[in-house]
Amino acid sequence: MKKVILGSFALSFLLAGCIGTDNTRQPQDSPMNNGHMGGQDGRNQEGLNERGMGGMPGARMAGFVPSLESSEGIRELSIPPVLEKQQGQDFDYEVTAQQGTTEFFEGISTDTYGYNGDLLGPTLMLEEGERVDVKITNDLDEPTTFHWHGLEVPGEIDGGPHGIIQPGDSQIITLEADQPAATLWYHPHVHGTTAEQVFKGLSGMLLIGEASGSDSELPDEYGVDDIPLIFQDRLFDEDKQLNYRRLMNLDGTLGDISIVNGTINPKLTITEPVMRFRLLNGANARNYTFRLSNGANFTQIASDGGLLDEPVETDTLTLAASERAEILIDFSAMTKEESLAIINEEGTILLPFDVALADSPADSAELWTSEEPFLTQQEKTMPVSKEIELFGMADMVTINGRKFDMDRIDMRQEQGVTEVWEIYNRSDMMGGMSHPFHIHGTQFKIISRDGKEPEPNEQGLKDSVLVEPGERVKLLVTFPEKGVFVFHCHILEHEDNGMMGQVEVY
Numbered sequence: 001m002k003k004v005i006l007g008s009f010a011l012s013f014l015l016a017g018c019i020g021t022d023n024t025r026q027p028q029d030s031p032m033n034n035g036h037m038g039g040q041d042g043r044n045q046e047g048l049n050e051r052g053m054g055g056m057p058g059a060r061m062a063g064f065v066p067s068l069e070s071s072e073g074i075r076e077l078s079i080p081p082v083l084e085k086q087q088g089q090d091f092d093y094e095v096t097a098q099q100g101t102t103e104f105f106e107g108i109s110t111d112t113y114g115y116n117g118d119l120l121g122p123t124l125m126l127e128e129g130e131r132v133d134v135k136i137t138n139d140l141d142e143p144t145t146f147h148w149h150g151l152e153v154p155g156e157i158d159g160g161p162h163g164i165i166q167p168g169d170s171q172i173i174t175l176e177a178d179q180p181a182a183t184l185w186y187h188p189h190v191h192g193t194t195a196e197q198v199f200k201g202l203s204g205m206l207l208i209g210e211a212s213g214s215d216s217e218l219p220d221e222y223g224v225d226d227i228p229l230i231f232q233d234r235l236f237d238e239d240k241q242l243n244y245r246r247l248m249n250l251d252g253t254l255g256d257i258s259i260v261n262g263t264i265n266p267k268l269t270i271t272e273p274v275m276r277f278r279l280l281n282g283a284n285a286r287n288y289t290f291r292l293s294n295g296a297n298f299t300q301i302a303s304d305g306g307l308l309d310e311p312v313e314t315d316t317l318t319l320a321a322s323e324r325a326e327i328l329i330d331f332s333a334m335t336k337e338e339s340l341a342i343i344n345e346e347g348t349i350l351l352p353f354d355v356a357l358a359d360s361p362a363d364s365a366e367l368w369t370s371e372e373p374f375l376t377q378q379e380k381t382m383p384v385s386k387e388i389e390l391f392g393m394a395d396m397v398t399i400n401g402r403k404f405d406m407d408r409i410d411m412r413q414e415q416g417v418t419e420v421w422e423i424y425n426r427s428d429m430m431g432g433m434s435h436p437f438h439i440h441g442t443q444f445k446i447i448s449r450d451g452k453e454p455e456p457n458e459q460g461l462k463d464s465v466l467v468e469p470g471e472r473v474k475l476l477v478t479f480p481e482k483g484v485f486v487f488h489c490h491i492l493e494h495e496d497n498g499m500m501g502q503v504e505v506y
């Protein structure tokens with residue numbers, strides 16, 4: 001790793017409103033770049049994909065993204081439990097997809113799906129380099145798969161559309177965390193029903209922690225100063241059910257109810273001065289642009305696949321569906337009277353904090369700076385060898401003009417050999433929409449966006465990247481394992497509608 005640990009780096013200036021680098025990509029001036037245009041069905045989702053920077057051009061096109069309701073801070077945020085290691089079994093962990101019910105609303109029971117429980121799943125924690133056997137079981141009435149999003153595992157156990165586990169079946173697989181510490185996640189991936197299964201509650205966190213003995217001093221006490229935050233939006237019918245078939249939208253199902261770790265109206269009590277949050281955009285389609293309610297800066301330390309090249313001070317962070325980021329927030333300068341919350345761009349309160357610090361001294365965390373460039377000159381100038389064209393909307397979405405076919409290999413790449421993929425989001429006459437593009441089996445680097453080097457908060461390993469209409473994004477892609485892997489738009493309804501292809505790694 002190209003990391004030099006600097007001396008202790010006091011974080012207390014963060015809330016003092018220090019001016020940070022603006023790490024969000026500036027929108028360009030083209031009206032097309034306004035992210036999004038929906039279909040013609042009047043349920044479009046304009047703004048769905050805007051980057052949320054101030055100064056977005058006003059030219060929103062027709063369509064509608066329901067605003068989220070602010071959290072009233074009524075319930076303590078639920079923290080997904082840590083998945084416990086099995087004793088005396090021939091596997092280390094067990095993950096079961098099952099049906100359940102959840103009381104999102106007082107006194108009302110909503111049918112949901114969960115892993116080892118009623119909703120969402122326990123957090124699977126691996127250490128860098130660790131190998132574990134995991135028993136996966138399908139207790140649902142329908143086929144499912146177990147996909148380890150961001151984990152570089154062989155194609156057979158990646159849990160993509162090929163990895164079907166029939167109702168009642170189990171399988172034991174070996175997962176190896178042969179990659180840097182990172183915030184990953186797991187979810188189902190059945191072609192055609194991924195969106196519905198995720199919508200009903202199937203998602204969990206998969207964390208790779210630094211191997212013991214590493215010199216990182218980042219907060220890492222799970223549930224205490226290291227908190228996973230799964231952001232999702234949900235739409236309920238009049239009976240407060242997650243009636244996907246009725247509520248779904250072909251361009252991405254959006255809701256007006258914000259849930260964080262499955263909790264509606266959450267609040268989080270803060271007991272440590274410096275907190276690390278692992279943010280996952282677990283929504284089917286919605287983009288989130290996060291800020292702090294007092295406008296203060298925070299520090300982004302990691303992207304999808306691990307620590308950034310260098311930490312980034314910012315006051316805004318946009319995550320498209322499936323993207324992750326780790327941030328540090330310093331609460332040490334806050335008085336009891338001040339209030340603070342994570343909000344989204346419109347000012348909706350997503351997660352209010354209740355600061356209850358014991359009289360602890362202002363803390364510090366060790367941050368780093370890199371000595372080598374993020375990309376070498378040679379990497380920056382490698383020729384493009386794979387071209388991907390994203391196109392369309394609703395059920396007319398395609399990649400390179402085609403829809404997903406499980407029996408067709410769209411491209412091949414040699415194991416361990418680095419290639420440059422160029423992802424082009426071709427606009428149509430209506431402007432097109434942004435697509436979060438994801439590749440299985442790899443953590444890539446963004447070489448450039450329309451020829452320009454990525455912003456500092458995208459200078460780290462990634463497995464998903466938001467591509468705006470008309471934009472060309474170059475990626476440096478290496479597959480460490482063999483097998484067939486899918487790549488697709490992570491708007492789950494686009495994925496289910498065939499905006500997906502397959503690469504065979506040989």
Ligand code: C2O
Nearest residue numbers: 149189322438440
């Ligand atoms: Cu989050 Cu194909 O995956």
Ligand code: CU
Nearest residue numbers: 148149150440
């Ligand atoms: Cu994935």
Ligand code: CU
Nearest residue numbers: 435489491494
């Ligand atoms: Cu898409």
